[in-house]
Amino acid sequence: MSLLAIENLVVRHGLLQAVRGVSFAIERGETLALVGANGAGKTTLLRAIAGAHQPTAGRVLLDGADITGVPSHKRVGMGVALVPEGRKLFVQMTVEENLLLGKTAGRPGDWSVERVLDTFPNLKPRRHAKTGHLSGGEQQATAIGRALMSNPELLLLDEVSLGLSPLVVDRVYASLQGLISSGTTIILVEQDLNRALSVSDKVICMLEGRVALEGSSKGVSRDEVTKAYFGLHRKSAGSVPA
Amino acid sequence: MSNQIVQGILLGGYYALIACGLSFMFSVMRIINLAHGSLAVFSAYALWWLASRFHISPFVGLLIVLPLMAAIGWALQRFLLERSARGGALLPILTTFGLAIVIDNALFEQFGADTRSLAPYIGSLSYDSWEWPGSIYVGKLAVIMFAAAVTLLGGLQLFLTRTRLGRSIRATSEDPDTAGLVGVDARRANALAAAIAMVTVGLAGAFLGMRATFDPYTGAPQLLFAFEAAVIGGAGSLWGTLLGGIVLALAQTLGAQVHPQGFLIGGHVAFLIVLFIRLSTSGLGLRGLLRLPARKTT
């Protein structure tokens, strides 16, 4: 059984349909890269999986159980954790307090403040600093660490490299590599196509709220993804749901 | 004069007590509860009723009234404020104002217009005093009140920084959407915060009844005192509330020195002066004034 299955999901922001009938599934231990232009609906899709947006239609299944109506805080307890776009740290609170908040749902597991600090050594000296005063890389590490503290089965990463220098991005991805090899299931949104394809098993390219291309990361060419990205694939490939 | 200053500082303890619940609710839910003062008076009446009817000392009565106030706070958030806050920032003002009218007049209906006091039920405590060096007489009750305020503020501070529930409440106050994403039940955190706020209101009501008299319409001035102390102190910090309460009380004391009817005028004027200075120096409006971060919206 797939760890996560999305069935015909439709999510609206007021009158705007951000996600228009998306379906896909992800197996345990897989890494899925979501790519697509700005406004393609990637962030909304991730937030809907995390429970921050209520879909207007469709279903979200976790381990076969329907969790469509489950609020976000309960989904954390079920093992779904989102690292939101823009990090969304609690800036009035310290690194340690942010990390401890990740423990709220109380899922058993071996993530602890110490282990997060071992995984992201750059946070060690900043443990008691307010997160509002951190650098971008430190903030991103805290945001990922906070999600890990809930011992997730499914980790959703929304543009973790946004606003970071290439060097810091390398470091963040090096830490992620550890997670991926340890068997955590990951869905990540990434603007850098090469990076997205290299870390993932599967790739989905979204266009205007729909899945424009879905395939194995090793099996698709960069060119195909680029075409799907800009909507140039439509005439050649007839498989796109309209 | 130094005697009056000491009295003023101690009275500031009462204002801090009544203000801390208001500023706490504001900082967590961004709602100013206009029924705040009326609920304090309700608590005073509940204690008075227990004392006059069943001869339960107000201090023992708190064991009954404070849990009741917590339940009221929880219900208030769940059934009224949560719903009305969804309609925008203005609606909760109207809802809680309507609630204040209901409470005030229901108290009037039940207990009549007579002024009441808890003073007769606390024995000699209401008039006993200690003599401090410099022939300063301080009422025991006033000292207890001040100590209670310090304890309460300190306890609240510890709760918010050291406990998991406290962190959940702070996270919710900063960004409820993200709080949900890290596993915090924001609705529960808000209801819990409202319950805690109402416990502080219950305690403030008890001291209101012990140190003075009250009638069904005493709630409105208590709301104004609470608001003034919270704004003067900056609602972002709990210790600021204590300072705000002391400043308010000292201004009232000073006002009373200037003119026989100047007690309340002094407080209001001090509030407006502080507001004016802050507004003209910060240029941020009250959000900056209360030292609150702008809430993130997604």
Place this chain on the structure above:
Amino acid sequence: MSAVSTSPVIERGTPASRISAIAVVVIIVLLADAPQFLSAGAVDRMTALFIYVILAAMWNALAGFGGLVSVGQQVFFGLGAYFAIRLADAGLNPFASLFVSAIIVGAISWPMSLFMLRLRNGEFAIGMWVIAALTHLLVNLDRLVQGETGTSLISLNVYDAGARRATIYWLALAAMTALLAILFGLLRGSTGAAIRAIRDNEDAAASVGVRVTGTKRLLFVLAAFGIGIAGALWLATSITFQPKTYFNVQWTAYMIFMVLVGGIGTFEGAILGALLFFLIETWFGGTGVWYLIGLGATAVLFSLFLPRGLWGTLEERFGLRLLPVGYRVRLPANATDSDTVPTSQQATAHREKA
């Protein structure tokens, strides 16, 4: 499909609104003649109704259109009465004093607005209450008022009771009509677009260049002026001035009740609310405290379950519009085959309101 059929039609009125415009004129003429036929008590009650309409319309202008919820509007009510007393005491004709007093109240509200309008939402609401409490205390210090004992508009006693009653009635009717006309004109004019933009989304309005603060200030001063007149007229009907009565927060409670029940942010709603309040007071006012509990409870229930009030709900459901202050865009039903347009058309029909 021809260009004519797809182009939206912009309307300012509806057939119903044209009929109601005539009805308004007829009603005003009838009301002006009414004192000849009504008993003395009825004339007094009608005067009270006019004052309620003023209060509701002015609070609605501030809260419903300006987004400024104040629980301290009693300050202008009390000041309107107080300055009338002061002016009459200084020798001015008592009837003239009523209006000069309101002008003074409006003038005072201007500098007050510079300060108070920088507060937001709840802070503004209670901040105004503090102003009202402070003003009440300061008025009490005036020797003429003699603290809570109060004083009277004695110079009004030189007029014959019947003539005085009728004059106050006409003044109240004229004040109500004029204030409603000013508000209506303001909402229909160029300021109206700014006001509606602010009501719907203040930040967005500011970002497209709407003068948010200036517009709010205008509404604040208008509300102060109107409520000042109401306070002065109330003084004229009751003669006595006790600060406690006039600076009582219950006046604002009444305003909130009327506007919340009638329909916040709708021109007609405030008038409807005042009418309902008047009827409720006439029927249940005698029940004393239960009446007040009922008012508070009704306000709570409306804020929770019917926040748009009676008129707002009717308007939304039936597209009703008697005194249209906005524009209505009607798109032809068969506009296009794209799936987005019907949605936006419905949205337009719903969003557009008074």
